[in-house]
Amino acid sequence: MAASDDDALQVLSGDDQDDGAYSSDFEEEEADSGEEEADLDEEEGDFDDEDEEDEDSDEEDGAADGNVEANDSANHEEIREALLDYIGNGNAGADGDEESDDREAADESDSSEDEAPPRNTVGEIPLEFYKDEEHIGYDRAGRKLKKQARKDQLDSFLDRSDDPKDWHKVYDEYNDEYVELTKEEMGMISRIRQGKLPHAEVDAYQPYVDWFDWDGKGHPLSNAPEPKRRFIPSKWEAKKVVKLVRALRKGWIKLDKPKEKPRFYLMWGDDLKVNEKTANGLAYIPAPKAKLPGHEESYNPPVEYIPSEEEINSYQLMYEEDRPKFIPKKFDSLRHVPAYAEFIKEIFERCLDLYLCPRTRKKRLNIDPDSLLPKLPKPKDLQPYPTTCFLEYKGHTGAVSSISADPTGEWLLSGSRDGTVRVWEVQTGRCKKVWDMGGSVFCVAWNPNPALPVVAIAVSNDVVLLDPEVGDEEVQLNIAKLLAVQPSTSEPTENTPLIGWKRHDKLRGIQLSHQQNVVRVSWHNKGDYFVSVSPDDILFTFIYLFSFFSVELNASKRNNRAVLVHQLSKQQSQNPFRKHHGRVADVLFHPARPFMFVATKMHVRVYNLAKQELSKKLITGLQEISSMALHSGGDNLILGSKGAKLCWFDMDLSVKPYKTIKNHKEDINAVAFHKSYPLFASCSDDLSTHVFHGMVYSDLMQNPLIVPLKILHGHQKGVSDIKFHPTQPWLFTAGADSVIKLFCN
């Protein structure tokens, strides 16, 4: 707009060069306002011209800003003159009398065909205000009009008699003069007197012209002729439009204005909209509306709603909650309807229903729970695995602490807290042999070499090697030779042997006396080496406190000797470790390679026995390792812990657990792998044994598959040890309730 204003300025100043800058500025302003009128006129004129719509109006608006002068200079000239005229008048407002006279004349000339204005200018006031004055008022120039001398009655009579036309004259009190009536005026007066219209030319009774054509249009609402305004474009409308257009141009009106939020709104208005989202994104559930009364609640219900006597009686037989809440009744009039007896109760119950009822819908993830579970094969497809207990081996009188199966699967060895070790026939549950060891048995282990049926038993401080007498003659001879204590041929030099291999006092076997309780014995797969674990006891740590100097030496020794490796054929013992990091819980040999797994409280260290170095340290993250079992391949290890957690290590994968399973409720006592079937199990103090499918693939890229299969119950006290049958998918469980159970597929 500003640019176009400037343009307009240019055009204007270019057109009249003799005018000064000031005047031109002024002109522009004036032109603006004046042009608007002109513009309006033009608009008015062009209003019904529908062809030139917006562009036209644009042009015209441009004209309003002074663009149009160029093409119509004559029009322009006229406007200018008129303007100059106006300015001149405004400036000369207080100038001399001549000009005012001129103007008077101009005014008079301007005036319409009506008679000349009255001389006096006082207006319509009571004339007695001037009664006592010398003048009767003021003329237009403000000069006093002098009262004329009144003629007395005589003079006036004389005048009247002299002048024959005197009766034509009328005294104008306001102007204080006599006005002589003209002939037409006289005629008018006489016509009025006669009761006629004052103007003779007016025909009061013109013939009626019907503007409405009646052909098939019925009766019109009004017979009034169509007014003129109906046929011409409305000036005011046009003005309004221009105003609106202008407002739009200036940006005062915005069409896409955002809706204003109503200041007041219906608080409960959206009660019935169920799924409307609130600001929290929670779907709001409205309180259910009370049921509206129907026909049966009427005071005068239709007959079909009123139950008969029998029906009412039959309600008594129904359960209270099935009975109808309301029995319709008929009353003569509404006045006789009593107050609703249940009202308070029902309202109260409704309040109770609504009280604390969940009024918002819970946000729920729409995920199929099955899709979150890993795709595991069904246990049914992973048969065989132990499921049912068919056989029990009864005979121990104390808790069975450890069991071990013979490699052929014919015999089972068990050691108990009652101080006995028993050999059982697996098939029938018959006890073949009982050895009284004279102390609590911690661990038993049957030699995994089928050609060398020897058992190792950990009893208090000793490891005892015994012959279960199950081999044939040659084997028995062999064993007899092995178990005969060799007299130490070469007298040891300065270092005395770690452990003395002695003949057992009562039984036919070898006794290896340790300095502390032996808790674990485990054989190497070839059956020549075995390892015993005798970790530090709490009792000894207690002694340290009192006499730490002398005992500390012992203590360090003891700690050294926690793990001892024994060789059966040479009857030698050696201590492979100088130091242990923590209390040793379990030790195992790798089934094929020269590795040894030492489980301390929180870590498992894998030692390479050939190179005599630490090859791996497994970080378990367990509280306290209680047991350990190796897969027959030797690359997978499971650990049971006191924190009821089970860890599976894939040693090719990582030193961290491949899977940690928290399946038991209490401490895991033992874990076991099956030799040939892909099965492993864990047993716990919570009386249960869990059986898993643990498939190890020969393909290195494929991770082991672990599927929980079965939870075996049956023991009355905690399950202390489990072993799989070497050939069948059966599981032996030993309980603290002194029973050994065999679970079969």
Next chain:
Amino acid sequence: MDAGERQVQVRFTTRLGSDLRVEATAFSLPVHLNRYGLSQIINTLLALDSPRPFDFLFDGELIRTTLEQLYLSKNLSAESILVLEYILAVGPPELQSSQPEKDWVSAVNGVNPSLILSGSYDSFARAWFPDGTCGSVLKGHSDAITSIAVAGSSNDTDLDVITSSKDKTLRLWKVPLKPSSSTLSSVRIFKGHAASVQCVAASPSNTQVCSGSWDSTIKLWKIDSEDEDNEDEQALKKRKLDGAKQSIAQVTAFTTHKEHTQCVAALEWPEDRYIFSASWDHSFRQWDVETSINTLTMTCSKALHCLSVGGEGSSLVATGGADPVLRIWDTRMPGTVVPVLQLTSHTSWISACKWHRQSPKHLLTSSYDGTVKMWDIRSKVPLQTVEAHKDKVLCADWWREDTVVTGGADCEFKLFKYTPIEWL
């Protein structure tokens, strides 16, 4: 019996003698009748002095439901005439004698009708006479007896008995048939197994013996002492080794089958040509004796403990094992993987199963649940169940035709007699 009940037309046939025959007209009987009701009707029709129980066969199956359920299960039209064959039912067995032994009774044999042999965990085998007296005690083994086989007799006075034991040997005994209490020592000893011998079977011609062991082999031995010299030579060698303690002849196996991978738990030698063996490796096999070839292998899903060959034409093999199901296989269909019959009624392992020696339909099983059951393969439900022992029943066998001998872990040796004798 209310009048509104439905009736069906039943006609009775039988193969029994003429004194137990009813006329072959159709009777209309109420549908709620079961075996007992039908048996009562037959009894009234025959007007027998003492009522006899009958069993009813329809389409080769024993009726164990009401007639209505039979109609429904067989999809029969209610208007058709039901033809029922009736046979004498087996009554509940009576305990004939119960003999306490010193230890668990692990093996019984009732092949010979004049005496019963039992083996025990106290390493002795005993011969019992029908009057319940213990005849000979067979002393010689050093460990539990696992199985006993009878290999006929070379003369009328004594019987050749072979016992297998957990001491890895088998022994041959000459048990006198006349009632006499004596302590016998073995005639021959069969050595060669590396582990406990679990089972033994003699050939029908009584010339050879086969044994199965925990060393997963089957060994075949010759009984007769034709090659006395050879045997003597070997025996001499052994004697030298053993320090010449034993004066009995030693026998070594002439054939060994090593195909089984686990303990051979049961053997049967139904004909001279072939042997059946069952093993813990879940399979049972058939061996041709002459060529020593494994001619048939069938695999089960459980470890097998016992096996018996019988049925029509000795073609059905019953096996029991480490589960309570008795499976019956048909060797005429070697391609089949599934048993033709699975009989489930026991609640624990089956320790022994024996076909009746004459009847092709009757079968005996004993189980660790303490019961002994008799089965008719025409019915899925056992005919009779006896709570035979308080503990595990370890062995069972037929004796004569109608008697069952059982031994159990309660150290008892029992005889049960089924009555009447005509049920076959």
